[in-house]
């Protein structure tokens with residue numbers, strides 16, 4: 146586990162994009178492609194912009210497959226859509242085929258959208274327990290990650306890779322989320338979070354992980370190669 150705190154927002158976005166690039170290169174060497182699961186929220190947005198500018202030509206985007214770890218159940222063009230922000234700031238600016246962009250289809254009924262996404266992932270990886278090269282995650286003020294919220298039944302889901310989250314969070318919306326079954330298999334996890342308003346949550350996750358596990362869903366993501374990049 147590695148935790149880094151950044152006072153300079155420019156440094157945060159540059160170092161984060163650079164780490165993503167390093168992990169991309171390693172995956173390409175080993176597996177010839179890079180499976181990247183994006184998070185929602187606002188914190189990763191400058192990183193998406195950095196990737197779209199500095200890494201537009203350094204990364205062979207045809208070898209990258211983009212997925213989402215959670216989605217708010219809204220139209221894909223809504224300001225609240227996790228897909229929309231990644232699309233506008235990154236995907237629309239790089240040379241990537243639409244076949245490599247795997248969004249959650251929120252135009253379908255929510256259960257169907259969830260099941261179809263699981264099917265799509267299983268078909269893509271050719272196995273029931275997919276291993277993503279890199280999963281980006283955020284941390285909410287309540288310790289949620291993806292759309293796994295404290296005290297939610299979604300935390301107990303052990304069979305499915307994705308599940309439906311009843312209206313939760315800010316904005317309070319139904320959501321579709323990856324479960325621990327999927328997240329805890331990743332090769333690399335990169336938490337991107339701001340620190341303000343989340344100091345207690347982040348300090349506890351980093352310094353008292355066992356206690357944090359009882360309260361904060363983010364603390365239950367347990368992967369050997371986990372990075373915390375925190376913007377102060």
Ligand SMILES: O=C1O[C@H](COP(=O)(O)O)[C@@H](O)[C@H](O)[C@H]1O
Nearest residue numbers: 184185186187188283284285291
């Ligand atoms: O609602 C969500 O919030 C979290 C944290 O977002 P941030 O704006 O504090 O960075 C995010 O990780 C999650 O994907 C999103 O749906």
